[in-house]
Amino acid sequence: MTKQLASKTVLISGASIAGPALALWLHRYGFTPTVVERAPQLRPGGYKVDLRGVSIDVCERMGILDDVRRASTDMRGGSYVDDTGATIAELPAAFFGGRVDGDDEVMRGDLARILHERTRHDVEYLFGDSIASLSGDADGVDVTFENGPPRRFDLVVGADGMHSHTRRLVFGDERRFRRHLGAYISIFTAPNDLDLDRWETYHALPDKLVCAYSSGGETRAKNLFVFGSPELSYDHRDVAQQKKILADVFAGDGWEIPAMLNNAAAADDFYFDSISLIEMDRWSKGRVVLLGDAAHCTSPSSGQGTGLALTGAYILAGELAAANGDHAVAYERYEREMRPGVEVNQRFAERFAKEMTVSSKGRIRMRMALVRMLPYMPWKNLIAKKITEDVQKAAHAVQIRDYAR
Ligand SMILES: Cc1cc2nc3c(=O)[nH]c(=O)nc-3n(C[C@H](O)[C@H](O)[C@H](O)COP(=O)(O)OP(=O)(O)OC[C@H]3O[C@@H](n4cnc5c(N)ncnc54)[C@H](O)[C@@H]3O)c2cc1C
Known part of the structure; x- marks a missing residue:
């Protein structure tokens, strides 16, 4: 049995996925976590996030797997459409996600809510605040x-x-740690004007991809934009400025894009960010350690950021308990367990970021022809298998072990 460590107080900055997941484990091991979150309340919004492989195991160990299953997006599939809205091709959901049996997909905001609900009675949350300064000493x-x-x-x-x-x-x-992968992503809640039912609809333009989808249990939709661009200079807290960038980039484009830009203007959960990696030589200094995207963002193009945040929280808390609170030992072991798998996911993200958009109309036509023929190709199962294998390799790149509970 792990010795109780009720006197070890741990301040966690950030109440999205990694922070509350760590708080849950630390509380279970007898630590006293406090979570500080800059937003005045839990932030809604975000993309549907995949939970595959090891992160499903972590959800089970956390006791949240039933909640995750209930919140599943339960997607049926998706289609590609041309600029008149006519369907080019339809594909099943598993093809989009590279998922296998047991894997799942939830909305980021739902997962954040599940984690918060599970921890809020045991963990002190300080919403609407932020660390101003940190000064460490030996104790x-x-x-x-x-x-x-x-x-x-x-x-x-x-x-x-x-x-x-x-x-x-x-x-x-x-700037010393973030590497822009050449694209931006934006997503927000919107009216379900296309009457989508657990369905995603994509429209590709040169260097751009647009999507509308609606997931299980949702009456509303999400609108998603991706566009290729060198690094832009903007204030990541200035939402009005980000909405203007999006409107400028997609001005004059067809399909449902004008209506979707109006939705962007009205959205109150507008998310806009660079598709970037965070690459650091070390994730800790003294008594301070980084977790999740703060340490090693793998970007939306990896589809693994949320899973890695959950897995990292499990390992960091487990190592702190195993080392009886000796942070120097625990931080080193946490990094040793996580880093090789994180690197596999970052290489995967780099490759996939290049595939998210296509550079010219001619290439889009070729890709769409391929997608249209896919269901009829005799080797379609082999292609699906290859995609799934690559994704699953990334999803199993970090292995977890048992820690005393
Ligand atoms: C609102 C939102 C929408 C997102 N949408 C997408 C998406 O569509 N696609 C995608 O791939 N990824 C998205 N992400 C990122 C994705 O959730 C993460 O990659 C992944 O879940 C890892 O989670 P994390 O907890 O490490 O970091 P994040 O989910 O980024 O959470 C960081 C948390 O820290 C808080 N925070 C920031 N600064 C401070 C501060 N100074 N003091 C205290 N708290 C602070 C933030 O408000 C946030 O709650 C989104 C994140 C957020 C917060």
Whole structure:
């Protein structure tokens, strides 16, 4: 049995996926976690996220798998359409996700809600606040907050996403660690004007991809935009500026795009970000450690960011418990367990980022012809198998072991 460590206080910055998942495990092991989240409440929104392989095992160990299954997007499939809206081809859901039996897909916001509900009675949450400064010594970390009074913690974890504030405070400027993969993504909730039922509809343009989908149990839809672009200069907190960038890039484009841009203008859960990797030599310094996208963002093109955030939380908490709270030992083991698998996923993301959009109308025609013929090709099962194998290799790249509970 792990010795109880109720005196080990841990401040976690970020209440999306990695932060609450870590809090759940730390509480179970006898630590005292506090989660600080900059947003005034749990942030809604986000893409549907895949949970495959090891991360399903982690959900089961966390006791949230039934909730995850209930929240499943339950997608039936999807289609590609031309600029008149006519269907070019239809494909089953498994083909889009590279999933196998047991894998699942949920909305990011639903998973964040499940994790928060599971932890909120046992864990202190400080919404609407942010770390202002960190000052570590041999025994702990003094933390000042933008709003609340200063406090001292034994350990601090930055689970505050790709643009991690904790990373900036402790390791320096984001530009040293973030590598833009040449594209941007935007997604937000919108009216279900196309009457989609657990269905996704894609329209490809040169260097651009647009999608509308509606998942299980949803009366509304999501609108998704991807476009190729070198790094843009904008304020990632200025949503109005980001909406303008999107409107400018897609101005004059056909299909449902004008209506979707109106939806963007009205959206209150508008998400816009660069498709980027975070690459760091080390994920910890002293008593501070990074987790999830803050440490090693693999970008939406990996389809694994959420799974890695859950798996990393499981390993970090397990190693802290196994090392009896000795953070230096635990941080090193956590990084050793995670890093090789993270790198497999980052290489996968790099390859896939290049495939998300197609550069010319001619190439789009060729790809669409291929997609249209796919269901009739004698070797279609082999193609599906190859796609699934690559995705599954990434999904099983980090292995987990048992820790005392
Ligand atoms: C609103 C939202 C929408 C998203 N949509 C998509 C999507 O469509 N496609 C996709 O692939 N990925 C999306 N992501 C990212 C995806 O959820 C992550 O890749 C993945 O789940 C890893 O989670 P994470 O907990 O490490 O980081 P994130 O999910 O990025 O969460 C970081 C959390 O830290 C909080 N935070 C940031 N700064 C501070 C601060 N200074 N102090 C305290 N808290 C702070 C953020 O508000 C957020 O709640 C989205 C994330 C968010 C927050």
